[in-house]
Amino acid sequence: MAVQRRNHKLPDPASDDCVIQSIVDELFASYEELGGINHLEGINLPNRQTVEAITYDLLKLVFPGFYEETRLRSNALRYHIGARVSSLTERLSREVQKSLNYEREAEVSEKDSRKIVCDFLRCLPAIRSLLQKDVQAAYEGDPAAISEEEVILAYPGVEAIGVQRLAHHLYQQGVRLIPRMMTEIAHASTGIDIHPGASIGEYLFIDHGTGVVIGETCSIGHHVKIYQGVTLGAKSFKKDESGRIVKGGKRHPTIEDDVTIYAGATILGGDTVIGRSSVIGGNVWLLESVAPYSLVTYEEGETRTVSMVSDTEVGGGI
Amino acid sequence: MAVQRRNHKLPDPASDDCVIQSIVDELFASYEELGGINHLEGINLPNRQTVEAITYDLLKLVFPGFYEETRLRSNALRYHIGARVSSLTERLSREVQKSLNYEREAEVSEKDSRKIVCDFLRCLPAIRSLLQKDVQAAYEGDPAAISEEEVILAYPGVEAIGVQRLAHHLYQQGVRLIPRMMTEIAHASTGIDIHPGASIGEYLFIDHGTGVVIGETCSIGHHVKIYQGVTLGAKSFKKDESGRIVKGGKRHPTIEDDVTIYAGATILGGDTVIGRSSVIGGNVWLLESVAPYSLVTYEEGETRTVSMVSDTEVGGGI
Amino acid sequence: MAVQRRNHKLPDPASDDCVIQSIVDELFASYEELGGINHLEGINLPNRQTVEAITYDLLKLVFPGFYEETRLRSNALRYHIGARVSSLTERLSREVQKSLNYEREAEVSEKDSRKIVCDFLRCLPAIRSLLQKDVQAAYEGDPAAISEEEVILAYPGVEAIGVQRLAHHLYQQGVRLIPRMMTEIAHASTGIDIHPGASIGEYLFIDHGTGVVIGETCSIGHHVKIYQGVTLGAKSFKKDESGRIVKGGKRHPTIEDDVTIYAGATILGGDTVIGRSSVIGGNVWLLESVAPYSLVTYEEGETRTVSMVSDTEVGGGI
Numbered sequence: 011m012a013v014q015r016r017n018h019k020l021p022d023p024a025s026d027d028c029v030i031q032s033i034v035d036e037l038f039a040s041y042e043e044l045g046g047i048n049h050l051e052g053i054n055l056p057n058r059q060t061v062e063a064i065t066y067d068l069l070k071l072v073f074p075g076f077y078e079e080t081r082l083r084s085n086a087l088r089y090h091i092g093a094r095v096s097s098l099t100e101r102l103s104r105e106v107q108k109s110l111n112y113e114r115e116a117e118v119s120e121k122d123s124r125k126i127v128c129d130f131l132r133c134l135p136a137i138r139s140l141l142q143k144d145v146q147a148a149y150e151g152d153p154a155a156i157s158e159e160e161v162i163l164a165y166p167g168v169e170a171i172g173v174q175r176l177a178h179h180l181y182q183q184g185v186r187l188i189p190r191m192m193t194e195i196a197h198a199s200t201g202i203d204i205h206p207g208a209s210i211g212e213y214l215f216i217d218h219g220t221g222v223v224i225g226e227t228c229s230i231g232h233h234v235k236i237y238q239g240v241t242l243g244a245k246s247f248k249k250d251e252s253g254r255i256v257k258g259g260k261r262h263p264t265i266e267d268d269v270t271i272y273a274g275a276t277i278l279g280g281d282t283v284i285g286r287s288s289v290i291g292g293n294v295w296l297l298e299s300v301a302p303y304s305l306v307t308y309e310e311g312e313t314r315t316v317s318m319v320s321d322t323e324v325g326g327g328i
Numbered sequence: 329m330a331v332q333r334r335n336h337k338l339p340d341p342a343s344d345d346c347v348i349q350s351i352v353d354e355l356f357a358s359y360e361e362l363g364g365i366n367h368l369e370g371i372n373l374p375n376r377q378t379v380e381a382i383t384y385d386l387l388k389l390v391f392p393g394f395y396e397e398t399r400l401r402s403n404a405l406r407y408h409i410g411a412r413v414s415s416l417t418e419r420l421s422r423e424v425q426k427s428l429n430y431e432r433e434a435e436v437s438e439k440d441s442r443k444i445v446c447d448f449l450r451c452l453p454a455i456r457s458l459l460q461k462d463v464q465a466a467y468e469g470d471p472a473a474i475s476e477e478e479v480i481l482a483y484p485g486v487e488a489i490g491v492q493r494l495a496h497h498l499y500q501q502g503v504r505l506i507p508r509m510m511t512e513i514a515h516a517s518t519g520i521d522i523h524p525g526a527s528i529g530e531y532l533f534i535d536h537g538t539g540v541v542i543g544e545t546c547s548i549g550h551h552v553k554i555y556q557g558v559t560l561g562a563k564s565f566k567k568d569e570s571g572r573i574v575k576g577g578k579r580h581p582t583i584e585d586d587v588t589i590y591a592g593a594t595i596l597g598g599d600t601v602i603g604r605s606s607v608i609g610g611n612v613w614l615l616e617s618v619a620p621y622s623l624v625t626y627e628e629g630e631t632r633t634v635s636m637v638s639d640t641e642v643g644g645g646i
Numbered sequence: 647m648a649v650q651r652r653n654h655k656l657p658d659p660a661s662d663d664c665v666i667q668s669i670v671d672e673l674f675a676s677y678e679e680l681g682g683i684n685h686l687e688g689i690n691l692p693n694r695q696t697v698e699a700i701t702y703d704l705l706k707l708v709f710p711g712f713y714e715e716t717r718l719r720s721n722a723l724r725y726h727i728g729a730r731v732s733s734l735t736e737r738l739s740r741e742v743q744k745s746l747n748y749e750r751e752a753e754v755s756e757k758d759s760r761k762i763v764c765d766f767l768r769c770l771p772a773i774r775s776l777l778q779k780d781v782q783a784a785y786e787g788d789p790a791a792i793s794e795e796e797v798i799l800a801y802p803g804v805e806a807i808g809v810q811r812l813a814h815h816l817y818q819q820g821v822r823l824i825p826r827m828m829t830e831i832a833h834a835s836t837g838i839d840i841h842p843g844a845s846i847g848e849y850l851f852i853d854h855g856t857g858v859v860i861g862e863t864c865s866i867g868h869h870v871k872i873y874q875g876v877t878l879g880a881k882s883f884k885k886d887e888s889g890r891i892v893k894g895g896k897r898h899p900t901i902e903d904d905v906t907i908y909a910g911a912t913i914l915g916g917d918t919v920i921g922r923s924s925v926i927g928g929n930v931w932l933l934e935s936v937a938p939y940s941l942v943t944y945e946e947g948e949t950r951t952v953s954m955v956s957d958t959e960v961g962g963g964i
Contacts, residue, residue, distance in 0.1 A: 036771050040771035076373070153573050155575075156508075164511075166512065238541055241928075258789065305951065392677060417666060452672075477748065538833070633942045
């Protein structure tokens with residue numbers, strides 16, 4: 011019986027199976043040797059796909075009818091919403107528990123995690139009311155916007171701000187990992203990177219948004235407009251005696267009400283305050299405070315225009 | 329029968345089920361109170377996932393064989409393509425009808441929507457012919473490109489331009505929401521944000537592309553090259569007597585043939601015309617027209633270089 | 647029998663089926679006429695979805711336990727990892743064979759492709775060891791980072807660098823298409839575009855990262871920090887006598903050890919060397935080399951601040 015005999019043969023050391031076995035062996039040796047980048051035995055961390063599904067289910071609760079495959083009809087609506095809230099409570103509680111177990115290096119009870127999640131879900135109506143104002147700000151702020159519905163369906167700023175407002179609530183309840191994962195999911199989808207710690211007023215409008223970065227300790231007032239490529243960042247990092255960067259502290263700017271910041275502007279520093287109703291022109295690089303009602307732009311005449319016959323050495327491509 | 333009796337008991341007001349019920353009640357109250365961000369009873373809007381699936385199916389028709397999981401063989405090809413066109417006609421007609429019902433605030437017939445879609449699908453060969461030229465422009469314009477096949481498989485600019493050229497046709501037929509959703513799907517995937525209204529000539533090459541923004545009333549000639557982070561935007565928005573932004577009007581620049589715009593340059597204004605064969609250097613900020621064959625760059629000597637012993641206060645991180 | 651007779655009737659030339667048929671006919675005519683953008687009969691190219699699945703499976707091997715839906719327990723771990731390595735070997739070998747068949751315009755054997763893949767998989771422990779250092783650099787370099795686990799779960803730079811380090815190994819073994827597809831998959835997900843050809847030292851930290859572009863012939867030392875929107879690109883492209891761009895050659899800068907490059911800076915040219923421990927300030931535009939320990943920033947006083955009563959003409963929005 012040829013088959014059986016083949017099964018009993020030792021694998022040929024030069025055969026392909028042996029190569030795979032040695033690859034696996036070397037990987038295992040590496041898992042055992044190197045700490046810090048695997049979590050096989052340790053605390054069970056929140057899962058990225060699960061947090062992503064939860065995040066989009068939260069957006070569905072916040073904008074009902076906008077992300078649905080099929081039309082929601084009101085007679086069946088209560089069942090749909092009830093089922094979604096119930097499922098979210100289960101799934102988010104489990105991820106919050108993992109997140110807190112890890113962050114606090116202590117066993118957090120299922121009941122405590124569930125309480126945090128229920129408190130969070132209770133805030134959804136308040137978050138909806140904030141987001142309605144953000145949508146209104148986008149519609150009123152962009153001549154190309156044809157309706158508030160278009161804004162919800164096709165403006166990435168709404169998704170990024172929506173997820174940040176949700177994540178910010180969890181962040182305020184002391185959860186750390188999950189809010190960061192949520193805003194990073196929005197960052198991957200929209201190119202807009204807002205830390206869950208940032209404090210943001212009403213009627214924020216971020217247009218286009220690719221490349222926007224808003225830091226953890228930023229404070230943004232009401233009716234602020236921000237365009238693509240704007241950074242609200244840190245000026246420098248304090249280091250301790252051993253040369254290590256000091257964590258924490260106010261490192262990012264304060265933007266007062268009614269400020270507009272155009273594409274590519276960079277504003278840095280925890281002491282930097284942009285006074286109310288100011289306008290920061292595109293590509294401006296700003297490391298200090300400006301008074302209310304300031305207009306900050308480039309000096310004129312800083313570019314050089316020459317006429318040329320043929321293509322000359324300039325760059326930017328790679 | 330304990331089970332039955334348990335089923336008859338009223339829920340304990342302090343129990344978890346009651347909490348979920350009150351969360352659902354509060355959400356419903358919020359849905360009823362706040363207008364503008366839900367569409368439960370109103371007009372059925374186009375669905376984002378459906379439009380996304382349609383968009384990628386259109387790309388599969390335009391680049392046959394490139395997005396397929398399995399190899400397409402020519403003897404079965406007509407069946408595949410026929411089935412895809414037929415399914416696309418159904419699905420896109422339904423979404424176009426939703427889009428038009430909403431935009432025109434009137435019932436648009438299935439037949440009219442279907443006619444628009446059939447006219448649109450008839451343009452696919454013309455769009456293919458345009459895209460072939462875009463692919464050629466990328467291959468010839470980038471020293472790192474190894475073949476036209478690599479350009480289709482790995483250059484995000486091709487996806488962004490392809491989707492815009494498709495969306496632009498629908499936009500020209502008077503559909504508004506769906507083309508915007510299509511270009512926003514490409515924006516999320518590529519970081520390149522081109523409004524479906526923009527008018528674009530032949531042989532456009534966008535390299536890398538993250539952060540590129542091209543506005544609704546932009547007009548771009550033939551053989552134009554654009555690098556990452558370039559904005560072709562509006563200078564300011566006209567407001568009416570009540571202070572509201574006026575919608576419409578030519579707000580974005582005109583780029584003539586053979587122009588190259590390097591990374592991070594910003595060109596603004598509806599009256600701004602970049603004359604043919606001009607080169608706009610990286611990071612340039614341009615609010616006015618330049619003559620043909622101009623080279624616009626920064627003045628020299630605007631940066632300061634100092635030697636330092638240790639790390640000094642500079643910024644950009646957050 | 648009405649049904650049968652209907653089946654025998656010729657389709658009405660004005661009916662909808664005829665329209666679909668003519669759309670399909672026109673598409674086929676276009677497929678036959680235009681070369682270069684379809685691969686129906688030609689060489690079977692690597693498939694994008696397959697390469698995407700392979701890329702994320704490789705990341706799962708490199709960061710075991712981080713991307714898993716369910717917890718990996720050590721007693722079953724060897725089975726999981728073994729199955730994954732075995733499946734990866736099969737799938738990647740098939741795609742590598744397609745890639746090489748196409749690139750070399752010759753039939754490459756299954757065995758040769760498999761050997762390349764096995765050699766590649768053997769490098770995973772070395773790549774893990776590099777990535778552990780990248781994670782450490784991020785944790786130590788960002789005051790907002792709360793742990794190395796958060797860095798892996800929520801910092802897009804880790805994904806982009808991880809994929810590039812994997813792709814770079816395949817690139818060095820002479821595979822071209824698949825490494826480019828891999829880094830482009832990471833680009834779509836993170837906004838960070840690193841060519842697989844770039845040579846990168848240990849402890850690289852890319853923060854936020856949207857809009858970062860690192861070119862094919864870039865050489866980056868150890869302990870380098872790069873922020874969002876940084877371009878390491880080419881200055882200009884050499885053209886041959888017929889005006890075509892010359893492929894190949896060192897076109898991108900060299901960044902020495904311990905250099906920090908802040909948000910939006912652009913550094914261009916194959917001869918440009920940024921000397922060790924230098925700091926390049928945000929938005930700086932740099933076309934030439936700087937000595938070690940240089941600090942390059944904007945000149946002061948280049949922006950203009952005016953007080954204003956009402957909104958004035960400035961721009962950046964579209």
